[in-house]
Amino acid sequence: MSTLEINELSVRAGSTALISDITLNVEAGTWCTIVGPNGAGKTTLVETIAGLRRPSKGTVSIAGELVSSMSERERALRVALVTQHPTVPSGMSVRDYVALGRTAYHGLLRAPSAGDRQAVADVLARLSLDEYANRDVVTLSGGERQRMVLARALAQATMVMVLDEPITGLDLRHQITMLDLLQKEVRECGLTVIATLHDLTLAGQFADRLVLLDHGRLVLDGPSGEVVRSQELADCYGMKLRVIDVDGADVVIPVRR
Amino acid sequence: MALVAVATIIALVAAVVCGLVVGPTSIATTRVLGDVLSRVGLGHSTLTPLQSLIIWQVRAPRMVLGLLAGAMLAVAGGTYQGVFRNPLADPYLLGVAAGAGLGATIAIVDVGGGLATPSWTPLLAFGGAMIAVIVTWVIGGRGLRSSTSTLILAGVAVASLFTSTQTFLQQQSSTNSIARVYIWLLGSLASASWSSVTLVLPYVIVCVVICVAAGQALDVMSVGEDESRSLGLPVRRVRFIVIAASSLGTAAIVSAVGLIGFVGIIVPHIVRLLVGTSYRRILPISVVFGAAFLVFADTIARTVMAPSELPLGVVTAIVGAPVFVLILSLRRQMVT
Numbered sequence: 001m002s003t004l005e006i007n008e009l010s011v012r013a014g015s016t017a018l019i020s021d022i023t024l025n026v027e028a029g030t031w032c033t034i035v036g037p038n039g040a041g042k043t044t045l046v047e048t049i050a051g052l053r054r055p056s057k058g059t060v061s062i063a064g065e066l067v068s069s070m071s072e073r074e075r076a077l078r079v080a081l082v083t084q085h086p087t088v089p090s091g092m093s094v095r096d097y098v099a100l101g102r103t104a105y106h107g108l109l110r111a112p113s114a115g116d117r118q119a120v121a122d123v124l125a126r127l128s129l130d131e132y133a134n135r136d137v138v139t140l141s142g143g144e145r146q147r148m149v150l151a152r153a154l155a156q157a158t159m160v161m162v163l164d165e166p167i168t169g170l171d172l173r174h175q176i177t178m179l180d181l182l183q184k185e186v187r188e189c190g191l192t193v194i195a196t197l198h199d200l201t202l203a204g205q206f207a208d209r210l211v212l213l214d215h216g217r218l219v220l221d222g223p224s225g226e227v228v229r230s231q232e233l234a235d236c237y238g239m240k241l242r243v244i245d246v247d248g249a250d251v252v253i254p255v256r257r
Numbered sequence: 258m259a260l261v262a263v264a265t266i267i268a269l270v271a272a273v274v275c276g277l278v279v280g281p282t283s284i285a286t287t288r289v290l291g292d293v294l295s296r297v298g299l300g301h302s303t304l305t306p307l308q309s310l311i312i313w314q315v316r317a318p319r320m321v322l323g324l325l326a327g328a329m330l331a332v333a334g335g336t337y338q339g340v341f342r343n344p345l346a347d348p349y350l351l352g353v354a355a356g357a358g359l360g361a362t363i364a365i366v367d368v369g370g371g372l373a374t375p376s377w378t379p380l381l382a383f384g385g386a387m388i389a390v391i392v393t394w395v396i397g398g399r400g401l402r403s404s405t406s407t408l409i410l411a412g413v414a415v416a417s418l419f420t421s422t423q424t425f426l427q428q429q430s431s432t433n434s435i436a437r438v439y440i441w442l443l444g445s446l447a448s449a450s451w452s453s454v455t456l457v458l459p460y461v462i463v464c465v466v467i468c469v470a471a472g473q474a475l476d477v478m479s480v481g482e483d484e485s486r487s488l489g490l491p492v493r494r495v496r497f498i499v500i501a502a503s504s505l506g507t508a509a510i511v512s513a514v515g516l517i518g519f520v521g522i523i524v525p526h527i528v529r530l531l532v533g534t535s536y537r538r539i540l541p542i543s544v545v546f547g548a549a550f551l552v553f554a555d556t557i558a559r560t561v562m563a564p565s566e567l568p569l570g571v572v573t574a575i576v577g578a579p580v581f582v583l584i585l586s587l588r589r590q591m592v593t
Contacts, residue, residue, distance in 0.1 A: 047483075050487050051486070051487075052483050052486060052487065071491070072486050072489050072490060072491045072492075073489040073491075075486075075487070075489070076487060076488055076489030077489070079487075080487065081483075081484070081487035083483065083484060086480070086484065087479070087480045087481040087484060088480075089479035089480060089534065090534065091529075091533055091534030092476075092479065092534060092535070096476075096535065100476070100477055100480065100488055101488065103473075103477050103488045103489045103490060104488065104489030108470075108471075108473050108474045108477075108490070108495075109470060109473070156488070
């Protein structure tokens with residue numbers, strides 16, 4: 001059984017179909033990146049996996065349980081979310097922010113347990129954030145802030161993590177740092193990652209598998225190396241794409257017609 | 258945090274003593290405290306029957322009602338600011354004040370006849386406040402599926418409707434009624450009695466407990482609705498419970514003491530400057546600080562121009578604004 005099973009999923013907003021008939025199974029410890037042009041339905045898909053949108057048809061299951069029938073707490077124990085523009089509340093320390101990831105474990109009326117505090121300390125150390133633990137979140141740089149948001153999601157200790165454009169606004173070095181950290185979690189902890197990315201080169205280099213969406217429909221699903229070289233990818237973007245090999249890594253270059 | 262908590266409790270004790278001891282009739286502090294101790298079996302009271310009456314039937318209920326009103330308005334303001342993620346939110350945001358004002362005005366100007374007895378004013382004020390909040394909730398998309406800004410806009414619309422209706426009724430009434438409505442709108446603890454304390458006490462206890470317990474949920478909500486939900490927070494249920502508790506408690510208080518402004522907005526902000534941004538700390542400290550603050554403000558209101566009284570809302574603003582500015586500047590100095 002796959003960790004994540006999406007079966008004939010459709011989501012509508014009023015009379016507009018946002019995504020239609022998407023079927024997708026993702027195994028544990030797999031990094032699956034969703035690519036596609038703007039308006040393809042990438043964000044809708046990750047929001048539906050995270051339980052923030054209800055399917056108009058079809059189902060999303062995590063470890064065999066329907067996401068739409070879970071309570072918020074049950075969902076938070078199974079799937080963590082990193083949004084495109086996370087809200088960073090002024091005045092909160094980095095430790096307190098990361099500790100929000102433990103909410104589903106200790107509930108709303110009890111203080112975090114020793115186990116929760118230890119889990120937060122472990123994540124802070126793993127992401128080299130322990131030296132910032134007592135700093136106000138708004139004093140962090142963009143790269144540090146995004147690492148902190150990832151730390152909060154990791155503190156949830158879920159089997160699935162969905163990330164919507166997690167490297168938006170980061171410089172090249174911080175983009176690679178962020179994706180390296182994530183890949184380490186996939187390889188070492190068996191985390192299942194569903195991410196959306198606009199950068200096809202990084203998407204191809206880090207993901208095990210790419211899923212191409214266009215106009216709310218699944219166009220292609222396969223190993224990263226195959227999808228970045230496919231004609232379907234170029235067709236979806238309406239442009240010619242050239243893939244070159246640099247030291248064994250695929251680099252996708254758009255070619256102006 | 259511990260230092261602020263201790264200082265706030267000391268301020269509360271001082272406010273209680275002030276509320277009992279300070280007044281136009283001079284009674285020595287030691288004699289008042291001696292009387293308090295005699296009631297728990299320690300020593301003998303030296304108060305005359307008249308002094309005892311002043312302390313226990315005039316000042317004590319007024320002081321206790323002040324504690325309840327200050328605690329409730331401050332914690333409701335804090336929870337509103339948290340749930341709406343809006344620093345300008347106060348307990349009157351969803352139309353409680355306008356609804357209570359209209360209800361009290363209907364009673365005072367005696368619309369329809371037979372309402373001119375004092376007991377109708379708090380009853381109709383409470384009813385008006387609750388109707389205003391419920392109407393706001395319903396037209397704001399039940400506050401569940403809609404955004405908080407929709408709810409705030411609905412509150413503005415409902416408040417405008419209720420306030421204009423109240424103004425119309427005032428304009429149609431006699432000069433005497435207009436003056437009484439005006440006095441009610443400014444808020445006062447002058448009519449406090451043990452029966453009014455008994456009436457609001459259950460509401461305040463239940464609502465304060467709910468609001469304080471919501472501190473952790475409000476901290477989670479500071480990251481926004483979608484992220485809060487992904488962290489396991491049932492946002493819509495929490496929002497409903499918190500708004501219902503804050504509004505119900507505020508309506509109960511407003512029905513007893515009229516509209517006291519400033520406490521609900523300024524006290525949580527002062528506390529935030531002292532203890533940081535976590536609602537787990539802001540809300541319980543606001544309960545104690547708000548209670549102490551309002552009793553001090555009332556002591557000033559009833560003594561500065563004795564035997565006449567200053568409107569309590571005026572005093573809370575005059576006292577609160579400089580305190581807020583002072584703490585803000587001290588905090589800036591500490592940061593720099």
